[in-house]
Amino acid sequence: MAELPETGFLRLPQIIGNARAKPPIPALIPVSRSTWWAGVTTGRYPKPIKLGPRITAWRVQDIRELIERCA
Template sequence: MQLPDTGYLRLSQIIGNPKANPPIPAIIPVSKSTWWQGVRTGRYPKPIRLGPRITAWPVESIREFIKRTGGGI
């Protein structure tokens, strides 16, 4: 998947959603619980709250994570 230059990504855009129509491919193929555990431990980037029920990650932080880990999880 091509990441946008700027903006925010929702969790389903990061870990993918095969049930969506059309399916959303994973950038980082982990489960939702693994992702949130990694956020708590500092392995994955911290999110930003955009609203009371909206959590997102800056594209820059996801791009930096991919660069830092060499594309691996």
């Protein structure tokens, strides 16, 4: 698993991975984009924070808690 910063925000490709990126980004939570957004809608995954009109991110603390809960 990739090292997470102590604080800050993660964008969706940093969470679910992106095999097409150069270099590829490994997934912290290996689900598809549509599965992730369905989980956000149902409350299974944390709610995002809007950092700008076209920038959505998640708190590192929320993702850490999700990983610990799923482990």
